[in-house]
Amino acid sequence: MTAALPLYRIVATSSPEDALWEQVVALRLQVFAGEQGIADVQASDADDLTGVHALAIDDDAEVPTLIGAGRITFRHRGRNEALIAWVVTDPGRRKQGVGTGVMQALIAEADARGIEETLLAAQAHATDFYRALGFSPIGRPYESSGIPHQWMSRPLPRRRGLLGRVFSS
Numbered sequence: 001m002t003a004a005l006p007l008y009r010i011v012a013t014s015s016p017e018d019a020l021w022e023q024v025v026a027l028r029l030q031v032f033a034g035e036q037g038i039a040d041v042q043a044s045d046a047d048d049l050t051g052v053h054a055l056a057i058d059d060d061a062e063v064p065t066l067i068g069a070g071r072i073t074f075r076h077r078g079r080n081e082a083l084i085a086w087v088v089t090d091p092g093r094r095k096q097g098v099g100t101g102v103m104q105a106l107i108a109e110a111d112a113r114g115i116e117e118t119l120l121a122a123q124a125h126a127t128d129f130y131r132a133l134g135f136s137p138i139g140r141p142y143e144s145s146g147i148p149h150q151w152m153s154r155p156l157p158r159r160r161g162l163l164g165r166v167f168s169s
């Protein structure tokens with residue numbers, strides 16, 4: 001049996017090359033400002049320099065083309081917590097698993113660093129998408145930039161093996 005060729009690759013990087021970084025900012029603007037109509041979108045901020053970016057890249061296009069992205073930053077609230085933000089898939093490539101792939105790369109980064117809790121502010125329409133990735137709602141829904149939101153959280157999975165566990169009789 002011949003395995004299907006991947007349609008895109010996902011890289012996790014703290015320093016995206018310039019051409020891709022321009023596409024990250026452009027995709028954020030296209031979706032959050034253009035599609036969703038959020039006013040005053042600051043498409044890049046200081047946390048972009050310290051965070052890790054998961055980038056879904058289509059290499060079949062003439063030039064490597066960004067089709068999805070997301071960011072994770074660490075030491076959120078000064079704790080061993082991470083914050084995921086700017087999760088976005090190109091409108092023409094949605095419902096093909098791109099967003100899930102981006103999220104899985106960010107989650108893997110959090111787990112590899114032993115992050116106790118990973119948080120995100122989900123737009124309400126996407127809560128089921130995040131739920132399927134292990135996030136649970138915390139607190140009440142709220143509104144930001146006219147869009148209903150819900151904070152969601154995912155704890156570090158506990159190791160399943162017996163090593164290191166304490167038993168009492």
Ligand SMILES: CC(C)(COP(=O)(O)OP(=O)(O)OC[C@H]1O[C@@H](n2cnc3c(N)ncnc32)[C@H](O)[C@@H]1OP(=O)(O)O)[C@@H](O)C(=O)NCCC(=O)NCCS
Nearest residue numbers: 087088089094095096097098099100122123125126128129
């Ligand atoms: C949310 C978003 C990133 C999902 O990206 P995607 O590439 O379409 O996601 P996937 O294809 O991996 O979807 C995985 C699953 O989630 C579901 N899903 C995707 N978007 C969803 C949404 N908005 N609401 C509910 N379910 C959704 C898909 O149907 C799919 O389910 P399935 O596996 O049963 O078919 C994308 O819709 C997007 O960019 N939206 C605009 C920006 C945005 O709102 N970002 C989130 C801000 S918190």
